[in-house]
Amino acid sequence: MGLAHCPLCMGLAALCAVRCGAHALLLWRLWFEGGGTPEGPAPVRLRQAAC
Secondary structure (H helix, E strand, O other): OOOOOOHHHHHHHHHHHHHHHHHHHHHHHHHOOOOEEOOOOOOOOOOOOOO
16 A cells, blocks of 8 residues: 555645655755854844733
């Protein structure tokens, strides 16, 4: 039985591929934005919550 045995599995596989791409994009932006270099990730600037 292959991956294409039902539409639900095909939809879940497509959703998994989209999520993987989104995570890859987030890692790419975290790594290279703000002057990051391949030798080390850019420093992460977190916003502080106003309590």
